[in-house]
Amino acid sequence: MIQYILRRMLYAIPLLMGVNILSFILFFVVNSPxxxxxxxxxxxxxxxxxxxxxxxxxxxxxxxxxxxQEDASKKVTETIFYKKSMGLFLxxxxxxxxxxxxxxxxxxxxxxxxxxxxxxxxxxxxxxxxVALMMVLFRNTYLEFSSIVLCVILMSISSLxxxxxxxxxxxxxxxLVPISGYDTGFSAIKFLILPVVISVVSGIGAGSRxxxxxxxxxxxxxxxxxxxxxxxxxxxxxxxxxxxxxxIPILTGVVVVLPLLFMGSLIMESFFSIPxxxxxxxxxxxxxxxxxxxxxxxxxxxLYIFGLILTDISYTIVDPRVRLT
Amino acid sequence: MIILWxxxxxxxxxxxxxxxxFVISRQPQMRRPLKKIGTSKTGMISLVxxxxxxxxxxxxxxxxxxxxxxxxxxxxxxxxxxxxLREQDEKxxxxxxxxxxxxxxxIVLDDGSTQWGNPRLKYGGAHLLNPENERRxxxxxxxxxxxxxxxxxMILLLLLLWASFGKKHDTLLNHSSFKVVVFVLFLIxxxxxxxxxxxxxxxxxxxxxxxxDVFYQAIxxxxxxxVIGSLTTMIMLPLxxxxxxxxxFFRGWVDDLIQYVYTTLNxxxxxxxIAASILMVxxxxxxxxxxxxSLIVRSDMRLLFxxxxxGMTSWTGLCRMLRAETLKLREMEYVxxxxxxxxxxxxxxxxxxxxxxxxxxLISVVLDFSGLVLAEAVLSxxxxxxxPTTYSWGNMINGARLEMARDPVVWxxxxxxxxxxxxxxxxxNLFADTVRNAFDPRRAE
Numbered sequence: 001m002i003q004y005i006l007r008r009m010l011y012a013i014p015l016l017m018g019v020n021i022l023s024f025i026l027f028f029v030v031n032s033p034x035x036x037x038x039x040x041x042x043x044x045x046x047x048x049x050x051x052x053x054x055x056x057x058x059x060x061x062x063x064x065x066x067x068x069q070e071d072a073s074k075k076v077t078e079t080i081f082y083k084k085s086m087g088l089f090l091x092x093x094x095x096x097x098x099x100x101x102x103x104x105x106x107x108x109x110x111x112x113x114x115x116x117x118x119x120x121x122x123x124x125x126x127x128x129x130x131v132a133l134m135m136v137l138f139r140n141t142y143l144e145f146s147s148i149v150l151c152v153i154l155m156s157i158s159s160l161x162x163x164x165x166x167x168x169x170x171x172x173x174x175x176l177v178p179i180s181g182y183d184t185g186f187s188a189i190k191f192l193i194l195p196v197v198i199s200v201v202s203g204i205g206a207g208s209r210x211x212x213x214x215x216x217x218x219x220x221x222x223x224x225x226x227x228x229x230x231x232x233x234x235x236x237x238x239x240x241x242x243x244x245x246x247x248i249p250i251l252t253g254v255v256v257v258l259p260l261l262f263m264g265s266l267i268m269e270s271f272f273s274i275p276x277x278x279x280x281x282x283x284x285x286x287x288x289x290x291x292x293x294x295x296x297x298x299x300x301x302x303l304y305i306f307g308l309i310l311t312d313i314s315y316t317i318v319d320p321r322v323r324l325t
Numbered sequence: 326m327i328i329l330w331x332x333x334x335x336x337x338x339x340x341x342x343x344x345x346x347f348v349i350s351r352q353p354q355m356r357r358p359l360k361k362i363g364t365s366k367t368g369m370i371s372l373v374x375x376x377x378x379x380x381x382x383x384x385x386x387x388x389x390x391x392x393x394x395x396x397x398x399x400x401x402x403x404x405x406x407x408x409x410l411r412e413q414d415e416k417x418x419x420x421x422x423x424x425x426x427x428x429x430x431x432i433v434l435d436d437g438s439t440q441w442g443n444p445r446l447k448y449g450g451a452h453l454l455n456p457e458n459e460r461r462x463x464x465x466x467x468x469x470x471x472x473x474x475x476x477x478x479m480i481l482l483l484l485l486l487w488a489s490f491g492k493k494h495d496t497l498l499n500h501s502s503f504k505v506v507v508f509v510l511f512l513i514x515x516x517x518x519x520x521x522x523x524x525x526x527x528x529x530x531x532x533x534x535x536x537x538d539v540f541y542q543a544i545x546x547x548x549x550x551x552v553i554g555s556l557t558t559m560i561m562l563p564l565x566x567x568x569x570x571x572x573x574f575f576r577g578w579v580d581d582l583i584q585y586v587y588t589t590l591n592x593x594x595x596x597x598x599i600a601a602s603i604l605m606v607x608x609x610x611x612x613x614x615x616x617x618x619s620l621i622v623r624s625d626m627r628l629l630f631x632x633x634x635x636g637m638t639s640w641t642g643l644c645r646m647l648r649a650e651t652l653k654l655r656e657m658e659y660v661x662x663x664x665x666x667x668x669x670x671x672x673x674x675x676x677x678x679x680x681x682x683x684x685x686x687l688i689s690v691v692l693d694f695s696g697l698v699l700a701e702a703v704l705s706x707x708x709x710x711x712x713p714t715t716y717s718w719g720n721m722i723n724g725a726r727l728e729m730a731r732d733p734v735v736w737x738x739x740x741x742x743x744x745x746x747x748x749x750x751x752x753x754n755l756f757a758d759t760v761r762n763a764f765d766p767r768r769a770e
Contacts, residue, residue: 014585015585027605156695158702158743160703160719282707293604
């Protein structure tokens, strides 16, 4: 088991290298540092000296991948790629183009993101599974048919409309909760209710339909028929047998996204002006701050790979038949 | 006639879909699923709605230089027909069917005196002398005339159809799903006729901040939505099919390499990858401004890039599915028999593996479509979607979002984009369900 995890972690290194190289190509090769400097300083009326200064300040005045002028090992280390990429592996994100410490920012903004993403995930999961179970329990009735129709309608509405509609009706007309904002400590709860409710509602359609197909696949299996033949009631069969066995595919979907919860949700956070990592990323995109976007790309891939490993481990816990070798 | 990049690809796509449809309908094993789609009422209704949207999108994809205006701007066939909608701009916001402007300003009356109030619109309801009393009757009147014109047109068409085919295809005409299709066609044609009739007198969905007709914006956005939904799949399909089948069939280092590539791509949060690429495209364009001289060419290129990037980020899911299916298929007896008979490997791939994974490809294409249309709106909101000058539902929502705080609320842009987007995505979802039910072997009875 430990050997397996270690091997998976070693396997993550080439993956992260790939991510790094890809983002490096995207950010630095398509646009030379000269272009970036010009963009940061404004398009017109920029002197050559100003560009050079900016590049020197932000460490972009080195060669891309190979420094011919230095000796031996410095040929590799004294380059933009090395300077801007190797720090990421040690989770040292460096300084953003606007001069802020990215690592500190991430540490600070992680918690608001988590405080909105975690409740959304848990409540959403509970609601979706119970709706799906209800649909399976009442299968082949009008109740099921109408809830399927409702699900298709719900999933055809863009998430933007859920947010705008929710903010308008609950926040503005009924004045139940504040429309947007954030506070520290427990007073943040009143700001978090609306985003959580909206993200749960907007996920019901697709989510419960997905879980329904998982349950239906299990319902047709032999052991379920045996359980019914034993004389168990339909609810007992559903909760004790079907739900338990359907947990495996459900778990795969959930555990993979668990680490990514730290990244937050881009739209939710910017709509509700919550100072999390999602809105941090959006701000970085809008102000074209490459250092931040690159750090977030790297962080996102690390968390995703971590999620994959977690999934494998969780398999062995729910399904004793699975052995990791 | 001017052919933009996306136009050319759309034509190509239409040709490809007709070819594939032709080939599929000739194959005997495809008869049963196709028949199942044909008899499904929801499937046929959603197909009719989709085709209606596609026709509008295709009309909007034939571009030429306008000869009327001196500026020689590039317009499409749809723009040409919707000339009144395009050119009758008001000053600023106005509500649907309004005859007066949303905002108040100083009005100069005929006798020279001034008054503070909502001035009359330049075009919306301009033919009315006394809007307060006449407006309601006039709208109903125009709506009725338009509706009955559309219905009349449909009846004429149906009579023609019946006269030429009625005797021979008796069973088809009496089929229940055919009746539903006719009914939906009636509704669509009559309502669109009604809207066309009304929109030449009123702004059916109001006007936006700069006074542009919202109905026109919503129609123009159809093409953007369709392009994103369809071109992206066209870009991702070859990647997913070739890599997926190769990884599953050859295994060994090919499999390792392909798995490495798609895990790497997958591990980057797709929104960030799209954002990074769009940023790069933006910077590239602003540094090479001379190559993208006209506004429409520029926004078209950005649309194409967006499809490319979305395609690059979304092929991995299908690729993984195809790999798993191919791994299963290559152990089948008929593949092993072909191998034993000495059939070359790529012939096996094309003749035995590819046709047997086609149902997965088909299902995932129709399933992805609606997701991509929805994704466009979200991406445009974060400013990494289509160009801000391109008409798209995402841009409409983005522009209207802040107006919800006004009093009275400016809701019509949101309503228009909601109606159009919802009907397209709903139709796509329902059709996708039908296709999945028909083609998925696990669901076959």
